[in-house]
Amino acid sequence: MAVLGRNGRMGSEAVRAVEDAEDMALVAALGRGDDLQGIVDAGADVVVDLTVPSATRENVRFAVEHGIHAVVGTTGWDDAALAELETQLAAAPGTGVLIAPNFAVGAVLAMKFSELAAAFFDSVEIVELHHPRKLDAPSGTAARTAQLVAQARERAGLGGSPDATESDPQGARGADVDGVHVHSVRLQGLVAHQETLLGNPGEQLSIRHDSFDRVSFMTGVLLGVRSVASHPGLTRGLDGYMDLGL
Amino acid sequence: MAVLGRNGRMGSEAVRAVEDAEDMALVAALGRGDDLQGIVDAGADVVVDLTVPSATRENVRFAVEHGIHAVVGTTGWDDAALAELETQLAAAPGTGVLIAPNFAVGAVLAMKFSELAAAFFDSVEIVELHHPRKLDAPSGTAARTAQLVAQARERAGLGGSPDATESDPQGARGADVDGVHVHSVRLQGLVAHQETLLGNPGEQLSIRHDSFDRVSFMTGVLLGVRSVASHPGLTRGLDGYMDLGL
Amino acid sequence: MAVLGRNGRMGSEAVRAVEDAEDMALVAALGRGDDLQGIVDAGADVVVDLTVPSATRENVRFAVEHGIHAVVGTTGWDDAALAELETQLAAAPGTGVLIAPNFAVGAVLAMKFSELAAAFFDSVEIVELHHPRKLDAPSGTAARTAQLVAQARERAGLGGSPDATESDPQGARGADVDGVHVHSVRLQGLVAHQETLLGNPGEQLSIRHDSFDRVSFMTGVLLGVRSVASHPGLTRGLDGYMDLGL
């Protein structure tokens, strides 16, 4: 297999992870400006794209054209780009592409479990905690989790979580994302953490994910590399490769 | 619907919960020594059995005989009793029985999510925390969770969690249940709490359930009452009624 | 000793707690309308006031007048009332009065530890979690903790916690109380919980208090009853009786 974006933070971690994995052989690692033909010449069966939004679409197009499966962690895929890719894949029936916004399996499972549990609880709120250099609040993952939770509650016929708050002059109740309260903590020393709290009379279920280091993404990248060949066509989200019996 | 065991701790909570539920009508509530015929005379469609091991088998046999669905939270069902019940149910095709060891939906989901996640992590350990009047360690729920987690790891081809411990003279590493370490905390003020910790390089997933009050069981009892009629035959475990898409 | 407000929620708990304490004897328990002379006639040495704001001042005045120590959990003591009480106590040098807003020793310690730690960390935020019937956000205890933390940081010459947030359109960052972010979660099943999070590069210190039941206040009430005689004059806050070596 081959890595694209070998000099980036994620790409260099991927090179190390693949080299450490006993069941994989790294045949090529390309950086900015390298000729993509290198992955073909090296005989790569799978390519991992951890490059930049301006490059990823051409990289994947090239890979599929040459029958090479692709595992993609780069952002920048809008609806038009995805539609174009699906058209290309329809004509390459044996080739698989995974495009995943998050490769930390714990984060993917935490989101999925939050969605599954949401139908069974009166209340749900989300707390996300990050390092203080983060520019936006709430985090994209927390906002996405809130949307999934809200949709699951709606499908189950649940209204909003009970809340008798009458006075909150300073906004302590946090953000309201589709009816789900989301709280953003920024704290020196932290990396990326998220907790979904679900409550019924007399009980609480908490689902928490802690990301301590970006190496956490590598478990999912390796899972993607191992699984992409057996999942032809386009798969969005790592959970598509995680057999939960769903 | 009717409640059996109305004077017990769980039974009296159930009476209250059913009375509070807008979509249910309590037509009978029986205590020790009351004639079971009362539930038939009252026209109950569903009976909730929260009695004692010595009574539950006859109660359920009677209910099924009269075409009344049963939701059972009483222990004492061994393999022979279950086989006999299944034989009876085979001859009563429209009648449903739910036998569940735990009606707290959060506890049921925590166990299920622990099992589902187990295949995707290098490490897993379980910490359960209870009030100091508990006689046994680890708790039955923690031991059962460890078994399910161990089986899921085995199915995924995973060995034991990594552990370099060489010196542990006082047993700080806790119990080893099928290869999964289980730790039991006993603390004044607590009720019943359990946490499954799962770890990969750079990340942790934690699934925690807190039971603060036995009223937590009522969410599951009501779910059972609402669902039993549409699940003919024997169902073991509340998760059989919780549609996770599994 | 004697209890005033024996029919209230707190008062009835106090009666039970005193009866259970082996080193105490309950000689009187008065409710609304009972003659205060009853505590003198019964020979009470200490009185616990768990009544209502409109009654507490007269109750305490009467107790001090008769040389009876008082432990007070009732609100309603403004600066004028406290000044008047101190004048009375100056003329009754052997008599002690404790007026405490919170008798849960864990809550008192959590607040004190948060204040002590605040000087040593770059970042601090507070998360409080309560049942969904609570009317105000943030909780009074959380707001008070934030103020104490802010003052401790100022004394240590620390500015605000680092925070690069540029975009927070929905207010996910919560309330800003004297420069300390406070987040309020409202969740079915919870009672009263609070966590102070403190962060430095590479580390986090978390101080959490969980109040599961109002019986938690009784530990502090008993501590007050046992200690008030040896603390003549007015003491505000249970921490005045908790010897931390401070």
Next chain:
Amino acid sequence: MAVLGRNGRMGSEAVRAVEDAEDMALVAALGRGDDLQGIVDAGADVVVDLTVPSATRENVRFAVEHGIHAVVGTTGWDDAALAELETQLAAAPGTGVLIAPNFAVGAVLAMKFSELAAAFFDSVEIVELHHPRKLDAPSGTAARTAQLVAQARERAGLGGSPDATESDPQGARGADVDGVHVHSVRLQGLVAHQETLLGNPGEQLSIRHDSFDRVSFMTGVLLGVRSVASHPGLTRGLDGYMDLGL
């Protein structure tokens, strides 16, 4: 100031931390084999020793001999070595030495708060969680915390925590360190974490420290460097420099 052990893991972090600190100037950084005279020639007022047990005693002796204050994070100081150092310091009245086993201020405070709180709770247990490459259980910090907690309980006249456990065939209750239960979790992805749980009827106080990265030690090293000149003589433990008003 100067750093000894500049090539070690801790020493290289210290060099970086001092360079980043606006109020400090690094005048020398020595590695194995370098002549100690270098710190004198460079005019260092404080030296940080992060070397090895076989070198630290001679390094500190040399520093004190030349009137240079020392902040020492190296282990290897037995009673004899400490006695010898105190004798030397008695003859150098203006010079200060800090010898600390742990420079993470959060860890130091967590231990101190656990000790302070112990007298006020019925129950206390300790859970420590580390990466799975750790060789010993429980951790030294957890064992030390348990000892301090046990001593505080004894001073307060408290017996053991309540515990009705009758059956624990696999040792789920963990280690008993001076009557305090200690539990050791080993989990991939974790670094070094410890939680003290304290319980009374209806309430829990939890004091948790998370060490995510060894950079956490630098906050304490810098605190030591800034404070050592104003603390002549020998100080053991960073808490000696942390003014808690104790």
